[in-house]
Every structure is written in C-alpha cells, then in structure tokens.
Amino acid sequence: MAADVRMQRTQVLGVKGLVKRYGDHTVVDDVSFHIGAGETYGLLGPNGAGKTTIICMVSGLIPADTGSIELAGSAMTPASTRLKSHIGLVPQDLAIYPDLTAKENLQFFGRLQGLSGRDLKARTGEVLDLIGLADRAGEQTKKFSGGMKRRLNIGIGLLHRPTLLILDEPTVGVDPQSRNSILESVEALATEGMAVLYTTHYMEEAERLCDRIAIIDEGRIQAEGTRGELVELTGGVDRIDLHGSGNTGAAASALRRLPGVKHVDGGASGLTLTVHNGPGLLAPVVAEAGGAGMALSSVEIVRPDLESVFLHLTGKALRD
Structure with missing residues (x-):
C-alpha cells in the first residue's frame, strides 16, 4: 500500500x-x-x-x-x-x-x-x-x-x-x-x-x-x-527481554518451541528472546514463560532502529 x-x-x-x-x-x-x-x-x-x-x-x-x-x-x-x-x-x-x-x-x-x-x-x-x-x-x-x-x-x-x-x-x-x-x-x-x-x-x-x-x-x-x-535490511527482528526468577530453564525450553521465536538466551536476571514481530508475540511469550514456572518482574520490547540499520550497512555508528 x-x-x-x-x-x-x-x-x-x-x-x-x-x-x-x-x-x-x-x-x-x-x-x-x-x-x-x-x-x-x-x-x-x-x-x-x-x-x-x-x-x-x-x-x-x-x-x-x-x-x-x-x-x-x-x-x-x-x-x-x-x-x-x-x-x-x-x-x-x-x-x-x-x-x-x-x-x-x-x-x-x-x-x-x-x-x-x-x-x-x-x-x-x-x-x-x-x-x-x-x-x-x-x-x-x-x-x-x-x-x-x-x-x-x-x-x-x-x-x-x-x-x-x-x-x-x-x-x-x-x-x-x-x-x-x-x-x-x-x-x-x-x-x-x-x-x-x-x-x-x-x-x-x-x-x-x-x-x-x-x-x-x-x-x-x-x-x-x-x-x-x-x-x-537488518533481518527485521525484535528483542524481548524477560526479567524475573523461578524456573527460567524450563521457560527457555518452552519459548524456543514457540512459533516466531528465533533464539533464546539465558542470563543472570532472566531471558532474552530474538523474535519476529515483538508486539504481536508479547502475550503468548508472557503466557508461555509464566506457564513454565518463571515469575516475571518486567518485560521490555526492543525494536531495531535506524542506528541499527546504519551500523549494519556501514560497520560503524551513525555519529562516528
């Protein structure tokens, strides 16, 4: 359109x-x-x-x-x-x-x-x-x-x-x-x-x-x-950061099986997901993580921006 x-x-x-x-x-x-x-x-x-x-x-x-x-x-x-x-x-x-x-x-x-x-x-x-x-x-x-x-x-x-x-x-x-x-x-x-x-x-x-x-x-x-x-051009992927405690290992395993989730990394304070269409996946991600035993304290969606595109295309930051 x-x-x-x-x-x-x-x-x-x-x-x-x-x-x-x-x-x-x-x-x-x-x-x-x-x-x-x-x-x-x-x-x-x-x-x-x-x-x-x-x-x-x-x-x-x-x-x-x-x-x-x-x-x-x-x-x-x-x-x-x-x-x-x-x-x-x-x-x-x-x-x-x-x-x-x-x-x-x-x-x-x-x-x-x-x-x-x-x-x-x-x-x-x-x-x-x-x-x-x-x-x-x-x-x-x-x-x-x-x-x-x-x-x-x-x-x-x-x-x-x-x-x-x-x-x-x-x-x-x-x-x-x-x-x-x-x-x-x-x-x-x-x-x-x-x-x-x-x-x-x-x-x-x-x-x-x-x-x-x-x-x-x-x-x-x-x-x-x-x-x-x-x-x-960067792949069009978003990042979802899940902060919390509980059974993060089980949550990570469950989230890896969720359609649209490309990658899941575990950290000291929670999980980081690489996904397509972060806003659209937010509800099922939260439900899946909670159902697997993870107690969430906060959730953040990080979307790619033009700074990411510039870095991807030129190999340097926009303000270098």
Whole structure:
C-alpha cells in the first residue's frame, strides 16, 4: 500500500547520478533519488557524508560534475533563475538580521521573494503562527534564543510558498524544547502539500519526520526506503527481554518451541528472546514463560532502529 501511495504522488524533484569531486576527492558519488508533493524525504548520515553538497547542487548553488536534477518538470542548473523561485532553502547558518524584529525580517525577505501588499502581510502572519513566534513578532531577533532564530530561519524559507523546501540540519545547536518546536513546525508542512528535503545526523528526527529516508555515507546512498523497509535490511527482528526468577530453564525450553521465536538466551536476571514481530508475540511469550514456572518482574520490547540499520550497512555508528 505504501508503495502505491508513493507512486500516486506528483514528482517535484528528481535527482539522477549526481557526482561532485574536489580534486581527487569524490564528495558525492552517483546519488539518485526523487521526492513527491507532500512528501518529506530525509538524507540521514554523519557530518561529512555529502548531505550539504547535495543540497547545494539541488538548489543550483554549485554545478554537478555529472548527473541531472529536475525540479517541477524542468532541468535545474546554477543558471536556472526562474526555477530557483520554486525552492525555499533553509541553510545551517542563520540568515536573519539581528537588529530587525521577527516581523520585519519576514517582510524584508518576503519583498525579496516578490511578495507585497496584502499578500505579504497575510503571509507574514501565517508564517509567524506556523513557527510559533506570533507573540514575539515585534521583538528584535538579537534577543531571541538559538531555537527561536532557527524557527525564524525556517519561516523565511516558507514565505513564498515554495514547491520544494530544503532544510539542512535545522536543529543543530538548539536545546531539546526548541528542537521539538522546530520538528512540530516541519511536521505541519506536510498538510500544505509541500515537498521537503531534510538532512540530519539525528536518527530520531528522520524516524519522526520522514516518509522515506536515504542513508548516506562517504558520498554514496547506502540504502533507501521507509523506516520499515530499512529496518528489514537488518533481518527485521525484535528483542524481548524477560526479567524475573523461578524456573527460567524450563521457560527457555518452552519459548524456543514457540512459533516466531528465533533464539533464546539465558542470563543472570532472566531471558532474552530474538523474535519476529515483538508486539504481536508479547502475550503468548508472557503466557508461555509464566506457564513454565518463571515469575516475571518486567518485560521490555526492543525494536531495531535506524542506528541499527546504519551500523549494519556501514560497520560503524551513525555519529562516528
């Protein structure tokens, strides 16, 4: 079903075979992906993986050595001035004026993007509401926290209603509360039908926001898909930890015979099971362990995540 829904989306961005070299160093190596309208697509990888270079090529800031980029049905190059108006780019570095208020910043950049009059006024109010700064609209931005500045940065990228919004590590260096506010703002964009390209090295952000994710390392896309599709690459198995006492040996023997249980390990404080579909097996596992004489004190399901996928594909942790 998920694949059918993806096929029905109108393609906004198509990237094929992008390569970028600096001297003998290949920064981006044969990267291809596409994004549909209303879809949030994540590039997940460590710092230095090539994410920002890809964004610079997609937004027409630098040329690709080889490969092609198609935006809204037309070829994108650094010379594509008209096409660039379809993009809202939110860079890692803040692009706001500290002596202007939040409202003045939005109005200034809105005029640069061709907005004026009632449309500019209305859109400024809409964006301030979306990024949660309506109550601070008249305050100079030099008084803002880092998180508030980041949210305003996103708002500037949204003003002209872009077809494609590009967010390059938008939560770097902000506190947890501000980070959550930023993520809530990005989540709201899906309802506007906007295509979003989101780069991050935080797996929990990719899992929360992105419809599809490309895991990128050393300039190459190692794998791509929904969270579920990527997790399947690790074997798609869950872990159930049973903590307790009693007849754990008999419980282990009984659980090994239970359909869906791949492996059972015994420990000092209980048993660890490797299973398919941990949530679905939880009730029969608990019943079987109790029936075999094990007194349970706690049960925990541990599901594979994108960190596990990255480690599986690259042999290193995501934040190495």
